Amino acid sequence: MTDIPNSFNLDGEPISFEPGQTILQAALNAGHFIPHLCAHPEFKPHGSCKLCIVVVNNRTGASCAMKAMPGLEVQSDTPDLNHRRRTLLQMLFVEGNHFCPGCEKSGNCQLQALAYDLEMFNDHFTHFFQPREVDASHPDFFLDRNRCIMCELCVRASRDFDGKSVFGLAGRGRDSHLVVNSPTGMLGDSAFEKSDRAARICPVGAILPKEVGFSKPIGRRKYDETPISQLAFTCDWEA
Amino acid sequence: MTARPAGMNEEFTMTQVSETVAATLDQIIARYGGDPGNLLQILRDAQDALDWLSPETQSAVAKQLDIPVTRVAAVVQFYAHLYDTPRGKYRVLFSHNITDRMAGSPALMAHMLKRLKLKRGIVSDDGLVSVGKTSCTGMCDQGPAILVNNRAITKLTLRRIDEICDLIRARAPLANWPAHYFRVEDNIERADMLLGSAYAPGEALRAAIACGPTGMMAEMRKSNLRGRGGAGFTTAVKWEACRDAKGSGSGEERYIVCNADEGEPGTFKDRVLLQSFSERVFEGMAIAGYVTAAHKGFVYLRGEYSYLRAPLEAKLAEMRRNRLLGMSICGVPGFDFDIAIHMGAGAYICGEETALIESLEGKPGHPRVRPPFPVTCGYKNQPTVVNNVETLCKVTEVALHGGLAYAGTGTRQSAGTKIISVSGDVERPGLYEYPFGVRVSQVLDDAGAYDAIAVQISGAAGQCLTPQEFGRRIAFEDVPTAGSFMVFGNNRDLFEAALNYSHFFEHESCGFCTPCRVGTALVARIMEKIHSGHGARYEFNELNRLHQLISTSSHCGLGATATNALQDIMTKFPTVFDRRLIKRDFEPGFDLDAALNRAREVSNRDDANAHLAEGIDA
16 A cells, blocks of 8 residues: 555555546556457446456456556556456457558557557457448448447547447347448438547547548557557657 | 339339338327437337338438438347348247257248248238247247247247247237237245245335435445346445545436346346346345445347336336335435336347447447446446346345345345256256255255256356366355256257357357457357368367467457357366267368358259269368
């Protein structure tokens, strides 16, 4: 236990926090990276991807959904936790249809960037090869469900920020998938616009802008230049 | 069927249908006060009336409730018993629990499919009937069982299947089917404190009122009553936390929720309690309301028990007439408490209390982030107590006999009696009530299990005991259980049970968090690979690794326990797996020749040259 108020230990180092902050927020603000996908500072904690799992007083939990408390002993950057995170990433890769070499998001994709950062060298598990729908009906955006990781950031952004509720997550278990709020279920018939917050929130390549393909070559993009674990030091969450 | 000419005629029919749909929906939505919080109830009733929930129906509901159609779709696609594609006028679902399977349900289902010339899950060409499977329907003591349009039919035989096929073909309304099909027996084989005692309506309530709210809470504390849903949390602590919590906003209110989503495979005690002891459940809820100052209660009843709804509503009406519910209960001014019944629609996860609350609010059953816990922030973000059906019955015992007397039975950490649902390879399946601390072997003797090689306790999420462990005791401090007790005789292959559980969890995972959503599916694929004879030691180790991850990293109790039984069978019954594993280190699951099936279909060829030579080893 540390005696300093409003401070906890992360991998042995003291981290100070503002009351009300989560462990993940406090760690990132203090310049300590904890991998995460579904967490975003503008939105309420979701806790679904489980990439940000930490061990607190011998119990595993999602650090995005755990309040920071004085004196906590938090483990994050340990071989065991990083191994578990790597397995979770492999699960996400085999569940969807992720084909990085042909994906416009390559280099700007948080899933890919975390996989590099955590040294995930293969998919390990058998691929699901689930058929998933691609929706190109919108003039400015593709909705490619093949790459969706169910983080619900677009759902939250459209509902809580844009006030439109364009997206929803439907289905159960591995049949979970994005649905669009429009008479036809197509993005082109929805209220979705280029200026929406939801248009710039997808951490992967499920919501992709049209007509800007490969304007910056792969190899010179955000996470090609700097590993995601270092970018998050500045709390730069944007893709 | 004769072909109908397309064109004007068809369009006219479409409009007609739409008007009927609109009128039906108007009525249903009005019945629920146009409240989107009742979305699940509205959709259930709409499906009862319309057989399925077409895109047209879903948009109409969304429009009338003024909510995004995505919210409607999310609910329709989450609950297994809501359909967004036509499933026929008669929707037959076979209970897929391991006990139903052991009692012969796969052969019965095959027979029915053959008689009706159907494929599983595919609607007949005339749109009349579909046959599928569903998770445990809670009729394990009288299986094999099916649901037909949500109505339970038990004790199936080949003959009864034939009769049912005839009734379906004759398009006989369900109401005209022989009444004895739908009879559900209580099968109480051993009664004790709860199942065996006489009961005078209102007595427990009046005893609680005599103690006063504070006095009754003190009795609850003394009783050391712990929750019967599995986790064993002390009921008094829950109630105190709810009583002392501040509600939020202008709608400040407290709620008592009875968790009757009895979905744990092999459990059926709550079914009997609700069928024959419901006044005790309701009085227990009213007492909880009295002590915590809550005025509203809900029974969340699983969809599989739809047949219980009408008798439960009748019982509620009777209790209101007798002033045991409603305003000024038993003439006590200010003691106002009433109960409404909410129906589930096929989702095991809704037994988890925060998922249940989401479902009560008309949403998909995704478990919430905890804390905050329901006792401070539950239904509509108000302090909410969620108690199991059996727990609420036990509350009446505490009220009647006092906390100390209650604590006098059972063991030190597990006071009172426990009802166990015994099924599987026993002579007398049914309910057995014992004081806590009873040995597993005694239950087996009493139920007539003479050749048990294993007992699966507390359902697919619980533990699997070997004969060496039959001396252990049923109690929170030894073998805790929510009530399920499935017995496997010496002719059974436990691998079948493990495979069954893996399919169960793959089907029931809500899909919210990565480890459970993807992990349960991976486990099921690996189990299928082993089942098909292609599993090696590698797959066995892989299951161990997945267990480590899923059980420690999942969002809620479903994921945390999803691989427990599998892990138990793997470690305690190694031969079950050993004899199925091939000697080589690894064999690919991919079958190249099978992958050419589609090509053979397309080219209309099936000669020897269209197949890879047998024994080809690349």
